[in-house]
Amino acid sequence: MTTNGRLPLLFSPLELGPVTVRNRIVFAAHLTNYATNGLPSAQHAAYYQARAAGGAGLIITEEHSVHPTDWPYEKLIHGFRPEVVEGYRRITDAVHGHNTPIFAQINHNGGQASGMYSRLPVWAPSPVADPLFREVPKELEEREIKEIVEGYALVASHCMEGGFDGIELQCSHSSIVRGFLSPATNLRTDRYGGSLANRARLLLEITAAVRKRIGFRLALGVRLCGDELIEGGTTIDDAVEVAKMVQEQGLVDYVNTSIGVATASLFMIEASMHIPPGYSLFIPSAIRNAIDLPVVGVGRFKDPVQAERALQHGYCDLVGAVRAQIADPDFASKARVGLVDDIRLCLSCNQECVGRMGLNRWLGCIENPRAGKEELPAYPKEISPKNIVVVGAGPAGMQAAITSAERGHSVVILERDDRPGGQIRLAASVPSRAELGDLIRNQIAACARSGVEIRCGVNAGVEEVMDLRPDAVIIATGSLPNLPPWAPPYQLGGSKEETAPEFGSNSPRAGLDGNGPIGPLCADVCHVLDGTAVPTGRVLVIDELGFHQATSVAELLADRGCAVEIATPAMVVGQDLGITLDMESWNIRAAAKGITQSTDLVAIGFDATTVHLLHHPTGTIYRREVDWVVLAVPPIPEETLYYSLRQRSPKLELHRVGDCLAPRRAHAAVIDGDRIAARL
Amino acid sequence: MLALIPVRKGALPAGAQECVDEAGGRAWVIGEETSLASDQLTAEYIWTAEVGPFSPARWASALTRAVHQEDVIILPASPDGRDLAPRLAHVLGRPLLARAILIRPDRVITLSMGTKLMYEVSPSAPFVATLEPGSRGTDPRARAGKPALVHELTLDLGDEPDPKVSEVLPPDPASMDLSEAQRILAAGAGLGSAEACELLGRVAVALGASVGATRVVTDAGWLPHYRQIGTTGVSVHPSIYIALGISGAVQHIGGIGEPAHIVAVNVDPSCPMMAMADLAIVSDAPSLLRALATRLGVEIHE
């Protein structure tokens, strides 16, 4: 009963030069920030080992720097230091224990860096400042080019000594090789600049030097960028030509692909859920059409079926699935035995993986609280199981329940709504955010597997909880919208068909002092999304949260034909969208949908028809004439039940998790739940 | 190289354009209403022969003289292409390379064992081949070109024995391949029962639509598995998609293509399917289905 009938290509082996992979699923290179003092750590080894154990066909490590001039971020592995070999060994031994091949990605980031950490000038083909780092690099002289090439060969030999099965040269999105390949950053007039053949010279010198050093026992791959998506950069035709040159040189065993430039169009490399799956497959398809080497396609592969399709259409020979395997290390083995539904699908939310990279933190995952902690021992099983009652089936409550049940406790969740999900259901109900809902879907499935009972439609009070005679209670009741003092009262109960209801004389809606002017109609984001408020006409959205709440509701209302403006006290609307790489695509969509974005504005009050906004850098007050104001403002914890229970039975083991402890975001809710459950 | 495209009443067979691309833009179009069919092809040269309804034995022998100078003749491995190709190969005394996925004068790759194996040959003499539809795809960049040069030719048919085509039955939405359906009426868990799905089937007939379903529905056995739309089911390309009681999970949406219009009926106004819809009706799906049945004169069995 193998699934080979259903996913035949995904689970067929393939030769990459001297290395045979058992399936086509690649854990492609990605930064983890697990390095300590420039060296690979035990955390690395455990992290890669978990994916090898989970059935990945090939693992490619994060980049290792080939030269001291390359240190763009703190926790980069310094491959050029001989001490790395010991750490390499630890990684490769751990992965080889599962018969999985592992390659090392080696790189020099070139001008896409600053001298912050290295305190050396950065090196690049030409003195063109990178848009992110804004530092003018030193133009390389030929002898320095030789030094770089030698650096690659040196690091390759370290990798060989460290037990790697192959080497991948990152020439794609943040690399000195990319810098040479791209006319946007290579203004040279010597034999390394000008024609494509000249621009590719460095690449071919490196492949030659590395191959010479490693011989033919190790595989060698090149990762190329198919479209830099920058002004004057390379596009697909150049990538195809370079791939042909690489194939012709005959030293390389496979070609990996990528899109975008890390310091300018990163949001296209690690695409969030707003970017459709398969968006970058035109690159491997064009390259594979031109060469015979195996080609890796990467970008938003979420489930194995989709991966199989890409293989069947011949877009690529292997699929890179990075975040899919961060979220579920057992992605490949579950697919292999046909348990496709048991896979915890990545949400492409970028909150804990990519998001934490930008903040110089180690990599995690919103759905997988164990990501990054693989080296710690598993939670102990409980010898004397307890009866646990969880109130609230949002992400926090469900995670607490899952972890408890997996440890052996018997768990019941009480949920007021007629279905689980909490605020995530609202968050996922807006255009392009549906994948966030997979968080809930995955949790519901995990509840079912671990034997958690979810009772919906139960508005839990003290009685309902105590009737179940719990040994421990976890309150995960989430948060509630909070009306700020400056705002008009909520106007709820409208239906979607209706236009703004007439102001009835008996509708007592008051301003600041309780009998002041009647203001515009007002609702919280939650009210709009659950349908209890239906704004129409001119809508002002106030963004004080800086995440998806305001932007989502703005898009939804714009789609429904409202004239929407978002105002925020911050310097940009949706401040934190940058971290999850949602900012650029939001701006594109906002522009297309005619949404106005206004910044540095603090809402301070209203009158009959307007909202008052203070431009804080200048002190100017603006008045916006609107029909509705929709609030994305900090909520308050829903903590009544917690305090009632505390009062009623002070001895009861009682915990609070998620928004009801402190309203934050879903990843915090999941981590809270997991942490508390580990201790019960 | 030449593509040989048998057409019926101006309709191209599956994989016709792929054959023309594979043959480098030269095509013979043979059958009924060939000029209508040629208009739908992107090619450099097209020869047409108006010879009436499909007739494999007669066409093969009539074509012998016309195409014998072509070293490579490519037909689509569509029902008609598969019928005609061996007859043509036989009269030309050439080998047939059937189910090819790549055709070059000196290199042909064919499939065998379903799609498990490929068989590579290096032809040394002229041959006839059929190209598996969907194996090449059409070159998306080569699509826009200048119109083809069309030559009309006449062919005299002999009297080789062929069956008589009594009738060509149009596609029946109820039984046609879902992937080809233009209108789809799809059932989700919110429809609630096998009975409702049965009624849905008859309402679909009245609307001229095909029936689709989510996996929840097919898993429950309310509709057969081949009705499942989505990443693990069929990919469809309808112009109108009506979703009754479907939440709109990505795995489902991933298979519905890009319909010009979407209607969703659901009690939950905030589910993704409703967000995608042009018309989102917040209503009870089984009752609405009955109301539709009444309006369309479809009988409701209690």
Place this chain on the structure above:
Amino acid sequence: MEPAPVMVAVALKNISQDTRIDALTGEVERDEPSSALSRADQAALEWALRLAGIWSGGLAALTAGRRPSERVLRTALAAGASRALRVDLAPERPSEAVARALAAGIERLGAQVVICGDMSPDRGSGSVPAYLAAHLSAAQGLGLLDIKPDSSGRAKLQAWRRLDGGRRELLTLHPPCVLSVEGSSAVLRRSSLPAVLATSSGALPIEVMTPAEPTPGPAELMAVGAKTMPFRPRTHLIAPPDPSLDPLQRVIALTGATSDHAPAKTVVADPQVGADSLLDALRSWGELQE
């Protein structure tokens, strides 16, 4: 007047069901013992039994192959075939050669209607029946979904054939003709226990003929130097964003961020009103046939 009896022949292929393919090299390993009839051949046998029952000219089963292929003839005999013929032929011959051998067998049997499965699961080109028709100068009806013999009892039949685009055609055929049927068109009847017992072992009255020294057909001359390998799909190209667009426009093309979508209209309605608004919408889009 009783119509003259028509002899029906069914051509069956012995296929191996235990086939393993090395996913790296494409080597094929076959296991003979459990070889049997494909679904399509089973359907062909069933149709042949039905037609022979009506036309009362007897049913001959034939196969082209070596001795182990006689297994499929046993099955046919158990199911009710009256004659069985094996045309001795080496395995793995191209379709054209198989058809030539079968044609010789059919001429010897004197059958006027030949039925085959539409394609075999191993080679699977579906071209044997067409070649057979060419060799026999017979009309062909291939890939049939259903067959209806003429009610007069004369040897004339109507057959439905699947076309692409969901269409079907209805054909009228007279002997001599070659038919091939889809596996789903009929389910082979279960043979009676006595018949199975009688054909399960021991010698059976199976005729064997060796065709005239086969001249290598065109395909065989060419197959020299052919090699097998595991399936590697051919590349389908995906249109890249137009390189002449500026980078932002390319991003937009790739992300579909601004693809047109008519603003949604949401109505809260009772089912009756809902049904009306649904039909109105279909009408306004020109999608309702009245």
Place this chain on the structure above:
Amino acid sequence: MSDIKGPPPLNESQRSLGYVVPNTRSLQSEHDGASCDVAVVGAGPAGSAAALVLARDGWSVCLLERGSYPGSKNMYGGVIYPRVLDGLLPNWREDMPVQRWVTRRATMVMTETQSLTLDYRTSAWGSPPYNGATSFRPELDRWLAGKAVEAGAVLVEATTATGLLRDPSSGAICGVRTDRPDGDLRARIVIACDGVNSFLAKEAGLYKNLDPSNYTLGIKEVLSLPSKTIEDRFGLSPGQGADFEILGCTGGIPGGGFLYTNLDSLAVGVVVRLPELAASARRPEELVTELKAHPGIAPLVRDGELIEYSAHLIPEGGLDMMPELVCDGLLVAGDAAAMCLAAGIWLEGVNFAIGSGAAAGEAASQALASGSSNARALAGYRDRLESNFVLADHRKLRRAPHLVLSKRMQLSYPQLMCNLMEGVFTVENPSPKPGLTKLVLREAKRSGVSLTELLSDAWTAFRTFG
């Protein structure tokens, strides 16, 4: 759709052909159906052995199999003890499909974190006459059925026996009904070898008390691994295999586990009692997953890729559960007669099936020769079983299922033994090691086993296995 109904098969022309029928003594196909001397139902090891014996003696035998070929629907752990074939097929070593010869047999006792292994290795088993072997059921069953066919039995595949035919006057069984048209097969003797849950034995009224607690569920995964890796890990030479039986690995549900080496795969699984499994609300496959994750097993199965998963019922009440073995016109053999020893740590069934099948064949042959097929004439079957190893082993192990599946054996002893070993091996210098007896008593107390229970189980075990 077409309106032709299938005409009846052309029996007319068929019959006129005058088929040559094997073993012409009495196999007939007449207007009123088919008949033979013996109908053997089920071409598993038991049925094929019976058919082989009978065909050799010249009787006409019909071997009915519901699968599309013998073994197509059968599963098992993977080890057989084929010495039972010595008498039946002296040359079995030459052509039996074998994956590996077992040269290492280990019994493991484990708790969640500990394990204790009693490991026996001998290279003697790696060469003739051998002891055990691992083999694939589809290959093995097909091979054995093939031997019966070579001897002249008629194998009828894709045919299910759906009931028994009885003589209207005597009530004796005189054949079987099958799911084919004209499907009655008259036979002087029927041998039911239709496996666990034997529908025929039940219909014949041979099972008196059917207690679900006498059934266990076997769950097995096959993990593929390169043969070199298997040999390295298990310390085997090429061609040699290992067989592990495991106690204490089933999450508190009574049962046991197993781990066998095939040529380039491992079979790993558990066998657990049904009622407790149901009560535990655990998914069977989880138990296997846990077993694979156990520190004692994980290194052995590491990176094996799952290629097959299956589950099957096993009768394992031992002798106490066995039905009546004969009645007028009918014999029962193999799993159909609950002749399987699979009380958690042994998985032997194929050898008993072959042994009992052969014995049934011999008894039937003798009865046929005597001209009678009533229960008395068939009584020789039981004697044969008593005298050969089949019933002897079962009698000896009569109490084994109860002991092995008892709570103490399942939960307390593994803990006790492992702790004991930990006590013995843990170095606590400079404090003196407690004496062994003291350790035993300390651990017995900790595991909640009383001294009387300990002694009584030891006694039972001694009588059972000694």
